[in-house]
Amino acid sequence: MATPGSGVDGPSxxxxxxxxxxxxxxxxxxxxxxPIVTNAALDALVGASVLVxxxxxxxxxxxKFRGAYNALARLRESGETRGVLAYSSGNHAQAIALAASMLxxxxxxxxxxxxxxxxxxxxxxxxxAAPPGSEVVVYDRSVESREALGARLADERxxxxxxxxxxxxxxxxxxxxxxELIDDAGPLDALFVCxxxxxxxxxxxxxxASLSPGCRVIGVEPEAGDDATRSFRSGVLQTIExxxxxxxxxxxxxxxxYTFPLIRRYVADMITVSDAQVAAAMAWxxxxxxxxxxxxxxxxxxxxFETARTNPASIAGKRVGVVLSGGNVDxxxxxxxxxxxxxxxxx
Amino acid sequence: MATPGSGVDGPSxxxxxxxxxxxxxxxxxxxxxxPIVTNAALDALVGASVLVxxxxxxxxxxxKFRGAYNALARLRESGETRGVLAYSSGNHAQAIALAASMLxxxxxxxxxxxxxxxxxxxxxxxxxAAPPGSEVVVYDRSVESREALGARLADERxxxxxxxxxxxxxxxxxxxxxxELIDDAGPLDALFVCxxxxxxxxxxxxxxASLSPGCRVIGVEPEAGDDATRSFRSGVLQTIExxxxxxxxxxxxxxxxYTFPLIRRYVADMITVSDAQVAAAMAWxxxxxxxxxxxxxxxxxxxxFETARTNPASIAGKRVGVVLSGGNVDxxxxxxxxxxxxxxxxx
Numbered sequence: 001m002a003t004p005g006s007g008v009d010g011p012s013x014x015x016x017x018x019x020x021x022x023x024x025x026x027x028x029x030x031x032x033x034x035p036i037v038t039n040a041a042l043d044a045l046v047g048a049s050v051l052v053x054x055x056x057x058x059x060x061x062x063x064k065f066r067g068a069y070n071a072l073a074r075l076r077e078s079g080e081t082r083g084v085l086a087y088s089s090g091n092h093a094q095a096i097a098l099a100a101s102m103l104x105x106x107x108x109x110x111x112x113x114x115x116x117x118x119x120x121x122x123x124x125x126x127x128x129a130a131p132p133g134s135e136v137v138v139y140d141r142s143v144e145s146r147e148a149l150g151a152r153l154a155d156e157r158x159x160x161x162x163x164x165x166x167x168x169x170x171x172x173x174x175x176x177x178x179x180e181l182i183d184d185a186g187p188l189d190a191l192f193v194c195x196x197x198x199x200x201x202x203x204x205x206x207x208x209a210s211l212s213p214g215c216r217v218i219g220v221e222p223e224a225g226d227d228a229t230r231s232f233r234s235g236v237l238q239t240i241e242x243x244x245x246x247x248x249x250x251x252x253x254x255x256x257x258y259t260f261p262l263i264r265r266y267v268a269d270m271i272t273v274s275d276a277q278v279a280a281a282m283a284w285x286x287x288x289x290x291x292x293x294x295x296x297x298x299x300x301x302x303x304x305f306e307t308a309r310t311n312p313a314s315i316a317g318k319r320v321g322v323v324l325s326g327g328n329v330d331x332x333x334x335x336x337x338x339x340x341x342x343x344x345x346x347x
Numbered sequence: 348m349a350t351p352g353s354g355v356d357g358p359s360x361x362x363x364x365x366x367x368x369x370x371x372x373x374x375x376x377x378x379x380x381x382p383i384v385t386n387a388a389l390d391a392l393v394g395a396s397v398l399v400x401x402x403x404x405x406x407x408x409x410x411k412f413r414g415a416y417n418a419l420a421r422l423r424e425s426g427e428t429r430g431v432l433a434y435s436s437g438n439h440a441q442a443i444a445l446a447a448s449m450l451x452x453x454x455x456x457x458x459x460x461x462x463x464x465x466x467x468x469x470x471x472x473x474x475x476a477a478p479p480g481s482e483v484v485v486y487d488r489s490v491e492s493r494e495a496l497g498a499r500l501a502d503e504r505x506x507x508x509x510x511x512x513x514x515x516x517x518x519x520x521x522x523x524x525x526x527e528l529i530d531d532a533g534p535l536d537a538l539f540v541c542x543x544x545x546x547x548x549x550x551x552x553x554x555x556a557s558l559s560p561g562c563r564v565i566g567v568e569p570e571a572g573d574d575a576t577r578s579f580r581s582g583v584l585q586t587i588e589x590x591x592x593x594x595x596x597x598x599x600x601x602x603x604x605y606t607f608p609l610i611r612r613y614v615a616d617m618i619t620v621s622d623a624q625v626a627a628a629m630a631w632x633x634x635x636x637x638x639x640x641x642x643x644x645x646x647x648x649x650x651x652f653e654t655a656r657t658n659p660a661s662i663a664g665k666r667v668g669v670v671l672s673g674g675n676v677d678x679x680x681x682x683x684x685x686x687x688x689x690x691x692x693x694x
Contacts, residue, residue: 032385035382035383035384036382037382037404038379040406054637056637057384057636057637059387061635061637118634283678286639286678287465287639287678288408289404290401290403290404290408290638290639290640290674291637291638291639292633292634292637292638292639293637327637331630331633331634331685332682334681334682335679335681335682338678
């Protein structure tokens with residue numbers, strides 16, 4: 001784990017526990033305070049006491065609502081009257097669309113043409129209640145950069161960009177997931193969190209560092225998109241364009257200006273899992289936890305299973321949190337996804 | 348609603364709120380206190396404030412664990428040392444198997460050969476930790492009566508029969524679902540509960556009658572197996588053998604000696620829904636609530652949708668509870684089940 005003074009502290013407005021508590025106050029009564037789910041079969045399988053935070057039960061079906069609403073609510077508080085622009089593989093898009101409609105802020109959402117149908121359809125649905133000028137703009141991931149397209153549209157239309165992860169208010173909002181988990185379940189020995197651009201794990205790691213100082217926060221990434229793991233290990237930002245993985249929420253090409261330093265400072269370790277392991281964890285989670293998970297939503301569970309297999313002593317008898325980040329998967333895509341599963345969720 | 352004195356009060360040892368509170372004490376720390384799930388899209392769809400009690404998150408994936416554990420724990424307390432016998436289409440079987448292994452009581456479980464594979468496999472799995480002599484006995488629903496077979500085996504082997512619903516300790520255990528829901532969410536205006544043999548709704552209706560006196564408890568049955576609805580309306584016990592419905596947990600042929608009087612006395616109304624409506628509610632619940640539901644587990648939601656369609660004023664703006672009773676469905680059977688869905692969950 002990097003320590004203060006290692007030159008990776010990040011921007012001066014990097015989020016703190018105070019910002020996460022402010023975000024929690026904004027989200028009270030607006031976001032779902034997702035329950036803690038426990039499961040005796042899971043405990044027996046991994047040899048630990050597992051506390052599951054099912055963000056698939058969050059509004060829009062993913063943790064992303066926390067950060068999106070917090071960022072837009074802060075814009076509202078600051079008297080900012082321009083609309084917003086967001087680019088996203090799906091869940092941030094839905095989250096911004098819903099938050100914008102709730103706060104009556106115009107929103108333009110840039111989404112890849114191959115985003116899951118459900119995510120495209122729901123984003124359009126949420127935007128129906130947003131102010132005029134709100135729309136989804138679809139682009140082709142293979143020919144355009146969403147950042148470039150987003151920047152151009154924001155400039156033309158006078159919109160404020162709310163990036164999907166690299167923004168202090170977004171990170172602070174995501175951190176409320178760990179804040180609630182530790183508030184409700186008590187201190188943890190370890191916490192498994194998926195990593196795409198690192199917004200969720202950054203916020204959760206900042207919260208855990210203060211509220212449960214002994215907690216080892218472990219990031220879990222798909223092995224085809226292991227840029228964050230390699231960045232974490234080398235200390236130098238690594239990039240992967242369009243990684244081929246079923247985890248559509250973790251195809252982000254690199255960590256951010258805020259998230260990379262926070263991860264280096266507050267995350268204990270990073271691990272990777274194969275798509276077959278992700279599919280097996282999805283199947284296990286749906287079949288046994290009875291929670292619908294999208295591939296990225298099962299990354300934390302896949303990481304827990306991988307750890308139980310390769311390093312069981314590190315979690316044996318301990319209190320282990322797992323954030324299941326989302327459940328937005330097309331039901332008709334489910335059989336093919338589950339068919340990719342490794343035969344044993346721990347293999 | 349039948350009133351006291353209408354001649355339908357049932358046996359003198361019929362469960363009361365006191366028995367349900369005793370059951371809750373036995374289940375504390377043993378059963379999952381399932382969370383309350385809320386969903387803004389559901390509220391918008393039906394025009395009410397909906398409090399969902401997801402018993403798919405219960406141990407063994409269904410509410411049945413509550414009643415089974417309560418009944419076996421009472422046997423243990425009474426010093427009863429014989430083993431137990433249970434017959435069940437699946438969830439009661441798993442529940443007795445798990446409770447028996449936890450309490451070290453021998454258990455013989457009689458199950459139909461066409462029970463969902465998952466339910467058969469899990470029952471055998473749970474029994475592995477139960478005392479010697481414990482086993483699953485499979486029978487053919489088309490040629491044998493489970494009651495007759497169960498009675499014969501119990502007699503031969505000296506076992507105490509724990510029926511799946513018509514038993515005061517089982518009913519009291521099931522009633523803890525409503526006890527928790529009302530404790531956690533406050534008084535309700537209505538509560539939708541599935542009806543097979545009536546154990547869950549009987550216990551829930553007894554709890555609601557005391558804890559939330561204005562709450563109208565509504566039973567929901569598959570229309571192909573509408574014996575309880577016709578019994579409720581006519582006041583005379585009606586029977587249906589082997590009804591053809593996807594709701595394998597609600598193929599029970601008749602209400603019981605305990606459950607029929609309790610339903611007549613404490614349940615406000617009964618409605619029926621088609622299998623297509625059940626499948627649509629399952630699909631909606633999985634897709635939007637992100638909870639895996641078996642067909643019977645979606646009956647309460649299907650009943651809520653049916654009520655929103657045919658009698659919206661009865662729930663408009665009200666606080667409505669829905670018990671989702673279980674989530675034990677074979678994942679490879681899911682596509683065919685969901686394909687049966689009516690196009691609109693409210694149609």
